[in-house]
Amino acid sequence: MPNMDSxxxxxxxxxxxKQVMAFxxxxxxxxxxxxxxxxxxxxxxxxxxxxxVDWSDPNVWIPMRLKGVEQTLAMKIWRNSNYIVxxxxxxxxxxxxxxxxxxxxxPNGLLEITEQGKEFLNNNLxxxxxxxxxxxxxxxxxxxxxxxxxxxxxxILPDYSLFCDTFTNYQSKFVQSVSLYxxxxxxxxxxxxxxxxxxYELTDSGIEYLQKYSHLVIGRAVSTxxxxxxxxxxxxxxxxxxxxxxxxxxxxxxKFEHVIKSLLxxxxxxxxxxxxxxxxxxxxxxxxxxxGISSVKEVVQVKRHSASVIRPxxxxxRGVLPMFNAIRGTIITTGKFAKGTITAALDPRGAPITxxxxxxxxxxxxxxxxxITKRTIEFFEYDGxxxxxFISDTEAxxxxxx
Numbered sequence: 001m002p003n004m005d006s007x008x009x010x011x012x013x014x015x016x017x018k019q020v021m022a023f024x025x026x027x028x029x030x031x032x033x034x035x036x037x038x039x040x041x042x043x044x045x046x047x048x049x050x051x052x053v054d055w056s057d058p059n060v061w062i063p064m065r066l067k068g069v070e071q072t073l074a075m076k077i078w079r080n081s082n083y084i085v086x087x088x089x090x091x092x093x094x095x096x097x098x099x100x101x102x103x104x105x106x107p108n109g110l111l112e113i114t115e116q117g118k119e120f121l122n123n124n125l126x127x128x129x130x131x132x133x134x135x136x137x138x139x140x141x142x143x144x145x146x147x148x149x150x151x152x153x154x155x156i157l158p159d160y161s162l163f164c165d166t167f168t169n170y171q172s173k174f175v176q177s178v179s180l181y182x183x184x185x186x187x188x189x190x191x192x193x194x195x196x197x198x199x200y201e202l203t204d205s206g207i208e209y210l211q212k213y214s215h216l217v218i219g220r221a222v223s224t225x226x227x228x229x230x231x232x233x234x235x236x237x238x239x240x241x242x243x244x245x246x247x248x249x250x251x252x253x254x255k256f257e258h259v260i261k262s263l264l265x266x267x268x269x270x271x272x273x274x275x276x277x278x279x280x281x282x283x284x285x286x287x288x289x290x291x292g293i294s295s296v297k298e299v300v301q302v303k304r305h306s307a308s309v310i311r312p313x314x315x316x317x318r319g320v321l322p323m324f325n326a327i328r329g330t331i332i333t334t335g336k337f338a339k340g341t342i343t344a345a346l347d348p349r350g351a352p353i354t355x356x357x358x359x360x361x362x363x364x365x366x367x368x369x370x371x372i373t374k375r376t377i378e379f380f381e382y383d384g385x386x387x388x389x390f391i392s393d394t395e396a397x398x399x400x401x402x
Contacts, residue, residue, distance in 0.1 A: 008168045008218075010137055011099060013092035014182035015085075016189040017129070021121055022081035023093040024102055028113045030073060032105045035094075038070040042088055055088055062087065100132045124190070125205075130213040137168060141183040142202070142210050143217045145193060149233055150201035152367075156180065167218050196241075197363025207231055229377070244371045245362050249304065249334050256304045257284045259370065260332055264300070266368040281320045282313075296327040303333035311340040314353055321351050330354040332361055 015023075027035065045065050047053030055061055058078045066074050074087035085093060097103045102117035113121070119128040133139045137160075144159045145151060160180045164170040170179055184200060187193045192206035202210070210217075248256065257274045264272045269287035285300040301317050303309055309331060317329045328351060331337075336357050337345075345353045356364070366372045 008135055008137060009099065010168050010170055010179060011092055011096045012179075013089070013095075014136065014179065014186060015092040015096060016186050017124055018189060019081070019085050020093055020096050020102075021124070023077065023085050023090065024097055024113060024117055024121065026077050026080045026085070027097070027103060027111050030111050031069075032109055032111055034069050034073055035111075038066065038073050038087065039090070041066055041070050042074075058083075058086055058088070100135065125209060130209075130216055133213070134216040134218065136183070137163060137179075137218075138183050138186060139210070139213060139217050140167075140220065141180065142187060142192060142206060143214075143220055145184075145187075145200055146202050146207070146210060150196065150199035150237055152198050153180065153184065153200070156200070163219070197360065197367050199363070199366065201234060201237065204231075204234075207234070233377070240372060241362055241366065244365060245334070245358060247371065248358075248361070249306065251304065253302075253304050257302050259365075260285050260300060260302050261287075263364060263368060263370055266370065267364070269298070270295075281323060282316050283320060283324060286324060286326070297325055298328050298330060299324050299326045300330045300332060303331065303335065305333070306335045308336045308338045309333050309341055309355075310338045311344050314341050314344050318351050318353060328352045328354070330356060332356045334358040334361065 042065070045053060053061075058074070062071055062074045062078065077085055077087045077090065097117065100116070100120075101114055102120055103111050103113055106112050116128055119126060120132070123129065130139070133142075140163050141156075141160060144156050144163070147159070148155050157177060157180055161173060161176045164176045164179070170176050184193070187206070188195060188200075191203055192209055193200050193202050248259070251259070254274075254277070261272050261274050264285065264287050269289050272285065272287035274285055275283055282301055283299040284302040286297065287300070288295050288297055299317065299321065301313070303313070314331060317331060321327070321329055331341075331353065333356070337355050342355060344350070345355050
């Protein structure tokens with residue numbers, strides 16, 4: 001096991017690569033002391049529970065709370081990053097570019113992008129980026145994701161925690177969970193993985209990237225055969241998803257309503273019933289759901305068709321809620337929702353209406369394994385790390401005998 005001095009020091013509040021690249025470009029040529037003054041000025045004004053400070057809009061707080069060169073730099077960071085780097089939250093970006101030698105301070109106190117930084121900017125899937133991904137545990141995160149492909153965060157976390165315990169300075173389970181979320185967000189932003197509901201899976205780009213730099217994955221052997229297996233499992237999952245969706249769209253409407261009933265029951269709803277078609281007032285399924293310490297009734301309208309659900313459908317469902325003593329409603333469709341329907345669903349003046357389109361419905365059915373069975377493939381993999389302590393002891397013994 002690596003000693004504490006040799007463990008990876010991961011970036012706290014890991015930003016996305018897009019944020020790092022934008023921040024790096026902005027800081028090139030800036031005075032380091034000006035940046036420190038800006039950070040300190042912001043920190044001094046953070047506030048406390050008794051004196052709450054509004055930091056919600058940088059366009060408002062920057063001119064209000066900063067002056068002179070600090071204000072100029074903060075506004076430059078905000079605007080020139082295309083509003084993706086908040087000047088109040090640059091700690092992760094700064095730590096990242098310094099930790100990986102992407103920028104340096106010259107003798108005149110000005111910041112300059114290094115050759116490594118230029119390579120990072122010019123080739124975001126190149127070798128420099130891969131070595132950074134190694135040092136940040138991002139490659140290991142991608143490898144762990146591939147082994148659960150597709151997988152939930154709670155399925156990925158135990159292996160990620162083991163990686164952190166063994167190879168990084170992150171020993172707290174809470175910190176490990178937060179850092180995993182940051183790394184998943186980084187991979188999502190780069191298009192190396194995608195999210196379907198609560199599941200994460202590698203994209204073709206993610207598989208290719210992992211295969212190309214598999215030799216940099218710490219403590220894990222990744223072979224070409226594993227990458228081939230990942231492509232096969234991804235294809236099988238996509239095929240199963242399509243088969244499930246095709247089955248739903250061709251299903252008898254009444255049976256489709258009973259599928260939704262099963263889904264609601266798996267999600268924790270109680271007293272779920274399918275209404276009588278002749279007198280349902282547009283309501284197909286009714287159930288109770290626990291919200292905090294209260295149990296509320298919810299009505300569901302089911303639309304098994306490919307057309308977009310329009311605004312009047314939502315208005316009708318909202319209007320019949322009192323007839324069922326319901327507090328909220330949901331519309332589930334195998335199709336999509338018109339823009340006006342989506343806008344109306346978010347209207348705070350009306351009862352809450354949840355919209356679930358075909359993609360989201362399939363996500364939920366896969367999550368609760370309705371019409372889907374998740375298979376697990378197990379195989380043995382050489383792990384030299386488990387023998388490291390024995391190898392080290394043997395070498396030490398031989399040296400002692402000599």
